[in-house]
Amino acid sequence: MISIDRVSRPGILHEVSFEARPGRVTGFLGPNGAGKTSTVRILLGLDRPATGTATINSQPYASLPRPLTVVGALLDGSGAHRARTARAHLRWLAASNALPRARVDEVLEAVGLTASAGKRAGRFSLGMSRRLGLAAALLGDPPVLVLDEPFNGLDPAGIQWMRAFLSRCATEGRTVLLSSHLLDFPVDDVVVIDHGRVVARGTPAEVQGDHDSLEDAFLSLTGAATW
Amino acid sequence: MRAELSKLLGLPTAWAGLVLGLIAAPALVFVNTPGLRRALESGRIADLGYENLGIGLLGALILGVVAVSSEYTSTGDDSPGAHQMTATLLAMPRRSHLLVAKGVALSLVVAVQGTLTASATMLLTQVMLPDYAPPFAPARIAAAVLYWTLLGLLAFATTLIFRNGIITLTVFIVNSSVVSVSYLLTKLTPWAAYLPDIVGAHMFLRSMPGETHIPPLTAGLVMTTWVAAFLAAAGFFFTRRSA
Numbered sequence: 141m142i143s144i145d146r147v148s149r150p151g152i153l154h155e156v157s158f159e160a161r162p163g164r165v166t167g168f169l170g171p172n173g174a175g176k177t178s179t180v181r182i183l184l185g186l187d188r189p190a191t192g193t194a195t196i197n198s199q200p201y202a203s204l205p206r207p208l209t210v211v212g213a214l215l216d217g218s219g220a221h222r223a224r225t226a227r228a229h230l231r232w233l234a235a236s237n238a239l240p241r242a243r244v245d246e247v248l249e250a251v252g253l254t255a256s257a258g259k260r261a262g263r264f265s266l267g268m269s270r271r272l273g274l275a276a277a278l279l280g281d282p283p284v285l286v287l288d289e290p291f292n293g294l295d296p297a298g299i300q301w302m303r304a305f306l307s308r309c310a311t312e313g314r315t316v317l318l319s320s321h322l323l324d325f326p327v328d329d330v331v332v333i334d335h336g337r338v339v340a341r342g343t344p345a346e347v348q349g350d351h352d353s354l355e356d357a358f359l360s361l362t363g364a365a366t367w
Numbered sequence: 368m369r370a371e372l373s374k375l376l377g378l379p380t381a382w383a384g385l386v387l388g389l390i391a392a393p394a395l396v397f398v399n400t401p402g403l404r405r406a407l408e409s410g411r412i413a414d415l416g417y418e419n420l421g422i423g424l425l426g427a428l429i430l431g432v433v434a435v436s437s438e439y440t441s442t443g444d445d446s447p448g449a450h451q452m453t454a455t456l457l458a459m460p461r462r463s464h465l466l467v468a469k470g471v472a473l474s475l476v477v478a479v480q481g482t483l484t485a486s487a488t489m490l491l492t493q494v495m496l497p498d499y500a501p502p503f504a505p506a507r508i509a510a511a512v513l514y515w516t517l518l519g520l521l522a523f524a525t526t527l528i529f530r531n532g533i534i535t536l537t538v539f540i541v542n543s544s545v546v547s548v549s550y551l552l553t554k555l556t557p558w559a560a561y562l563p564d565i566v567g568a569h570m571f572l573r574s575m576p577g578e579t580h581i582p583p584l585t586a587g588l589v590m591t592t593w594v595a596a597f598l599a600a601a602g603f604f605f606t607r608r609s610a
Contacts, residue, residue, distance in 0.1 A: 185460045186453060187609040202460040213457050217442040217449025221378065228377045229454075236370030236458040262443060269443060276454060 142166075142284065142317055144179060147192035151336075152178050155192070158331045158341050160317045162283075165310050167327035168319040171362050175336040176319040177215075180288045183317075184213055196284060208237040212277030214287045218269035219276060222262025226253055226272050229261060233276055247275040251305075267298040274305065284315045291324055299324070323355055330354070334362040370458070371434075371472035380433045381476075388426015388480050388515075392488040395419040400495050416492030416500060417571055420511045423484045427477045427515040428539050431522030434473045436532025462606045466527075470520060470598070477519040481512035510570035510583055517567055517594045524597035527605055539564070563593035 142160035147153055153175045160166035170176050181187040183194040185201035193200065196211055204210050220229035230244040248254050251271040256264070261272060270290065277285060290302055306325055309316055318325060330347045332340040339361045340347045344354050351357035375381050396419050438452040459465040485508045493500040518539075526535045542548050542564060552559035560566060560581060569586035581589070 181609075184457060186456055202462075204460065207460055208458055215449070215453055217446035217453070219449070219451055219454030219457075220442060221437050221440060221451045222442060223379050223437075224377050228373075232370045232374040232377065233454065233458050235373055236455075264443070266443075269446075 141197055142183065142286070142315065143193075143195045143198070144183065145193045145195075147179065147182055147189045147194055149178060149182070149187070149190050149336075153182075153189070153336045156333065156336070156338055157192075158338055160315055161329065162315050163313045164328035165306070165316040165318060165325070166329040166331060167323070167325070168317055168331050168333065169323065169358060170319075170321065170333035172321050174321075174333045174362070176321075176333060177288055178336075179333070180213075180215070180286060180317075180319055183286065184211070184215075206237045206280065208233065208239065208280030208282065210280070210282050211284045211286060212274075212280065212282040213285075214270070214273045214277050214290055216288065216292075218261055218264065218272040220261035220269075220272060222260065224261055225258050226261060226264075226275070227257040229272065230275060230279060233279055237280055239280055243279055243281075247278045250278060251275045252301075266293050267295065267301075270294065270298070270302070282314075284317075285309055286317045288319045289321070290318070291320060291322060323358060332358060332361050368468045368471055371468045372475070374437075374455075375430070375434055375472055375476060378433060378437055380437070381430055384426045384429030384433060385476070385480055386426075387429065388423050388477075389484050389487075391425060392419050392421075392423035392484050393491050395422055396488055396491045396495055404496065416489050417507065417511065419488055419492070420485055420571070421568065423481070423488070424515050424518050425540065426480060426484075427519035428522045428536065430477055430480075431473060431519035432526045432532040432535050432539075434469055434523055435526040435530075436535075439530050439532075463602065466598075466602055466605060470523065473519055473523055474516050477516045478512055481515040482508070485511045507571045510587065513587060514567040514570050514590070517590050518564070520594050521563055521597055524594070524601040527601035528597075561589055563590060563597070566590050566593070 141162050144156055144158050146155045146157050148155055156175065156179055168176055178187065182189045183201065196204070201207060201211065220226065226248065227244060230247065231241065234241060234244055248257050251274050253268065253271055253275060256268060261269065264272060291299055294302060303325060306316065306318070318327065327344065330342065330344050331338060332347065348354045348357045351360065396416065399419060438455055439450050441447050442449045442451060455465065489503055489508060493503070522535055522539055526532050529535060549559060549562040549565045552562065566581060566586050567590035569581040570583045
């Protein structure tokens with residue numbers, strides 16, 4: 141269970157609160173610059189909120205003893221130093237959380253990078269970098285996944301691959317928090333954020349309300365309809 | 368700790384530092400032998416061999432810088448703002464623990480490298496200049512290794528404060544090889560001999576240029592204090608800043 145409780149950062153986030161419930165895919169939607177990435181970074185202990193708390197299973201991320209076994213996160217970029225091979229990157233990550241080395245080859249296979257395992261991360265295409273990031277997220281086989289804009293910049297084949305991957309995670313019963321500025325994946329719950337404030341949350345049907353589609357609801361909630 | 372070791376040793380630039388540190392000082396013995404012979408004939412023999420060890424600190428500096436700067440290098444053109452530190456902090460969110468692990472990994476690598484280089488350099492000096500070489504002195508070698516390790520940590524802390532390796536590397540390399548600002552300052556005030564980058568050399572060199580004579584133990588303590596202060600400052604910033 142992910143719980144964000146009245147998290148604020150001056151000028152960026154204003155009392156943001158929501159939950160991502162176990163075993164469900166929660167879509168965290170909002171236009172670019174709405175505060176999605178800031179919220180995710182606070183949840184993962186990378187940035188500090190001015191006020192409020194963000195917890196995973198009632199614990200702040202920073203106090204998880206082996207965080208990779210609890211939460212897998214995908215942020216911008218692969219996280220690997222350009223000069224490092226995909227395998228070397230995953231190996232140090234595995235060592236940092238006392239995970240068996242065998243997991244490295246397992247996750248490389250899970251994201252389809254086995255053939256490129258010895259390639260330096262700096263030579264990866266954007267789609268491959270994203271997959272390497274996912275491999276890192278899966279390393280500890282975590283029950284919770286936090287994915288920030290996983291579709292960004294992907295070509296159609298990459299988008300298709302990412303959809304299939306997310307479907308698999310959902311059927312495996314993982315808790316998924318999926319931040320996106322697009323409504324391109326079926327979700328169980330929706331949280332809509334705009335200008336640093338949560339403007340709607342609930343099931344897709346609840347958020348859609350009287351609008352013709354969830355997309356219409358999203359556009360009118362975020363004021364993007366004026367475009 | 369193991370992760371940090373594997374991370375550091377998985378970087379090509381770290382190996383450049385290792386190789387440079389490993390071979391520079393022994394190589395200098397070869398290159399420098401004729402000059403040394405002349406110096407020896409004029410009677411300056413206290414630091415024979417040890418003087419050459421100074422160059423090896425470049426390796427320690429590079430390692431110290433790379434251990435941090437590699438974390439802040441952009442991971443790719445597609446995502447210019449992304450760097451490895453994000454992955455590092457996701458795996459090890461306790462920043463104080465992370466810093467200790469990094470510092471220990473770095474110290475280990477530099478110490479092993481330093482021991483090998485310093486021993487090789489001194490043995491080589493005995494081979495090249497058997498009549499003049501001072502007896503093999505483990506304590507002085509240990510002091511030189513300690514100097515390198517502390518310097519590596521100093522570079523590490525400085526890079527962490529600036530979050531940029533170029534600044535640290537430029538300052539330290541220029542200062543240690545081209546023009547030593549610290550050394551020039553000793554001309555103005557004898558207190559400059561206690562500056563972090565030069566005080567440590569008193570631990571293993573007996574005939575330092577300049578007026579001030581600092582006993583090895585004092586030098587070691589002063590340098591350790593400097594390094595501790597820099598590390599504390601780096602830790603202060605690192606644990607409070609957003610990643």
